[in-house]
Amino acid sequence: MARHPFIFLTALLLLALVLSLFVGRYPQPYWMSPTLLQEDELARQLVFNLRLPRILTAILLGMALAGAGAVMQMIFRNPLVEPGFLGVSQGAGFGAALAIIKISNAPLVVEMSAALFAILGLVLSYFLARNLRYGGWVLRLVLAGIAVSALFSSGVGLLKYVADPLKQLPEITFWLLGGLWSVTWSELLYIVPVVVPALVVVWLMRWRLNLLSLSDETAFSLGVSTGRERALLLGVSVAATAAVVAVAGIVGWIGLIVPHLARRVMGTDAQNSLPASILLGGIFALLCDDIARTLYVGEIPLGILTSLIGAVLFAAIMMSRAQRFKP
Amino acid sequence: MNASTTHSVSLSDLRFGYDKRLPTVLHGLSLDIPPGTITAILGPNGAGKTTLLHIILGLLSPQAGKILIDGKPQTSYSRRQMSRLIGLVPQSEYIPFEFSVLEFVLLGRAPYLGPFEMPGEADRHIALEALQSIGLEHLQDRPAPALSGGERQLAMVARALAQKPRILLLDEPTSHLDLSNRDRILNALRALANDGVTIIFTTHDPNLVATTADYVVLMRQGALLSAGPIATTLTAKHLSATYGLPVEVVNLHGRPFIIS
Numbered sequence: 001m002a003r004h005p006f007i008f009l010t011a012l013l014l015l016a017l018v019l020s021l022f023v024g025r026y027p028q029p030y031w032m033s034p035t036l037l038q039e040d041e042l043a044r045q046l047v048f049n050l051r052l053p054r055i056l057t058a059i060l061l062g063m064a065l066a067g068a069g070a071v072m073q074m075i076f077r078n079p080l081v082e083p084g085f086l087g088v089s090q091g092a093g094f095g096a097a098l099a100i101i102k103i104s105n106a107p108l109v110v111e112m113s114a115a116l117f118a119i120l121g122l123v124l125s126y127f128l129a130r131n132l133r134y135g136g137w138v139l140r141l142v143l144a145g146i147a148v149s150a151l152f153s154s155g156v157g158l159l160k161y162v163a164d165p166l167k168q169l170p171e172i173t174f175w176l177l178g179g180l181w182s183v184t185w186s187e188l189l190y191i192v193p194v195v196v197p198a199l200v201v202v203w204l205m206r207w208r209l210n211l212l213s214l215s216d217e218t219a220f221s222l223g224v225s226t227g228r229e230r231a232l233l234l235g236v237s238v239a240a241t242a243a244v245v246a247v248a249g250i251v252g253w254i255g256l257i258v259p260h261l262a263r264r265v266m267g268t269d270a271q272n273s274l275p276a277s278i279l280l281g282g283i284f285a286l287l288c289d290d291i292a293r294t295l296y297v298g299e300i301p302l303g304i305l306t307s308l309i310g311a312v313l314f315a316a317i318m319m320s321r322a323q324r325f326k327p
Numbered sequence: 328m329n330a331s332t333t334h335s336v337s338l339s340d341l342r343f344g345y346d347k348r349l350p351t352v353l354h355g356l357s358l359d360i361p362p363g364t365i366t367a368i369l370g371p372n373g374a375g376k377t378t379l380l381h382i383i384l385g386l387l388s389p390q391a392g393k394i395l396i397d398g399k400p401q402t403s404y405s406r407r408q409m410s411r412l413i414g415l416v417p418q419s420e421y422i423p424f425e426f427s428v429l430e431f432v433l434l435g436r437a438p439y440l441g442p443f444e445m446p447g448e449a450d451r452h453i454a455l456e457a458l459q460s461i462g463l464e465h466l467q468d469r470p471a472p473a474l475s476g477g478e479r480q481l482a483m484v485a486r487a488l489a490q491k492p493r494i495l496l497l498d499e500p501t502s503h504l505d506l507s508n509r510d511r512i513l514n515a516l517r518a519l520a521n522d523g524v525t526i527i528f529t530t531h532d533p534n535l536v537a538t539t540a541d542y543v544v545l546m547r548q549g550a551l552l553s554a555g556p557i558a559t560t561l562t563a564k565h566l567s568a569t570y571g572l573p574v575e576v577v578n579l580h581g582r583p584f585i586i587s
Contacts, residue, residue: 077423079423204442205442207444207445210426214422215421216386217381217384217386217415218420220384221413222410222435222438222490223406223438224437267425267430268425268427268430
């Protein structure tokens with residue numbers, strides 16, 4: 001009985017994965033017959049070299065953001081924290097915009113620059129927090145994250161202002177709204193070595209995550225090496241976030257809202273809510289990306305859809321009297 | 328207090344300050360606590376009682392002095408060994424997420440679980456027993472943040488009981504409790520002490536000390552004024568010195584009763 005909801009969620013994810021391969025705008029909008037794979041070389045190319053890596057990346061993106069969000073909300077003891085808040089998201093946005101204006105809009109260049117500035121944002125937040133003379137370490141990190149994010153978002157504003165309004169500005173705006181249109185197998189290969197180990201670590205330590213949400217003195221009395229364990233879980237979460245943000249741009253709401261949904265259906269205990277958060281994140285991001293690439297001829301930015309669908313879903317589930325699973 | 332056996336906790340010439348620029352909180356404190364006893368640390372607000380608990384726990388390190396736990400230096404234990412040895416019930420705790428009371432109490436099993444391990448049936452059983460022993464089992468599915476102040480304090484005690492420590496530290500354990508819940512906790516503490524667990528609690532209520540403790544440690548401004556059995560230490564003279572105002576001790580049903 002204990003594993004029942006997870007079997008259900010895993011099956012749902014696999015089903016969504018397989019169905020997504022046949023969703024798109026070739027050869028006609030919305031749906032491609034699976035039999036076409038045997039007849040049409042173009043269909044085979046499309047499914048295995050464009051759709052499959054994109055689908056897998058969408059799943060990893062959702063898993064990374066939702067998993068990291070769940071970890072960070074518990075470590076910071078604050079349900080309003082989202083995974084990019086330590087300067088990571090805005091840093092990546094700045095890096096991408098800078099690359100588009102100053103170097104080139106080639107996906108690889110933009111992604112590398114975004115990753116670089118995401119890490120820079122984190123490092124800046126960390127050192128600022130260390131040197132703040134105010135509050136406990138949780139408050140200092142939150143304040144430093146807010147300050148560094150504001151710094152980079154003002155930088156993004158400046159870059160948008162000087163950008164060529166016809167060529168560069170749409171590109172920047174589109175990137176900032178998030179999307180997976182540029183993903184190929186090579187992008188997937190960049191993020192897998194970061195995201196997969198990070199998810200494994202947080203999954204293995206999921207019960208201990210509960211302890212980190214307690215006050216320092218209590219966690220210490222229960223044998224937790226508070227500094228080291230927090231640093232480890234925070235480190236892998238931020239690394240996973242930085243990796244997916246560099247490839248996909250700023251995809252909002254997944255990291256904030258999915259952990260809430262997971263706690264709502266599975267209860268607070270991270271032993272259950274963390275795996276649920278990871279699985280739900282993967283499913284949610286995949287479905288949003290399917291809509292993003294299918295609904296119109298042009299692509300809808302993924303960040304817009306995750307916010308729109310996420311907010312509606314969130315309101316609906318939080319208002320409902322949905323029963324909680326009893327594992 | 329008692330020199331013949333190995334002391335549960337033995338402190339000698341402890342010095343501690345939170346910051347070099349600030350005055351020291353504890354200066355030259357020495358104390359021996361025998362196993363299986365209930366010791367109360369009594370003193371006015373700001374006397375350094377919680378600081379002393381945190382030093383015994385190992386959360387704060389003294390600038391000078393020696394700490395022996397069960398006869399061995401505190402630093403010779405690993406974090407994990409220490410957490411099996413010493414439990415803490417903090418004065419209050421902010422619980423940001425809606426853990427059920429049972430999930431909350433289960434966290435007390437952490438010292439016995441590896442970094443990747445989940446609590447099993449045996450752990451659940453121990454957690455339930457802990458809840459039953461303080462009469463909180465009917466609230467096991469209730470979200471912990473929704474508990475009243477007193478119920479939350481009971482839940483924190485249950486969590487510390489599930490930890491099965493040899494030494495239990497409690498910071499103002501009865502501050503939010505009504506009379507019947509107070510009795511419940513005090514009975515649970517007495518039962519633990521009879522099983523050989525050393526109980527150390529802080530309080531600023533002399534009458535709680537009179538009814539509950541075997542030994543009392545009187546503190547004022549980071550200094551230990553006197554320590555010893557209730558009968559000889561909880562006296563008008565010592566208490567007046569502790570609180571800096573005249574205190575009277577009368578005998579009520581064979582126990583001292585303090586009036587100020």
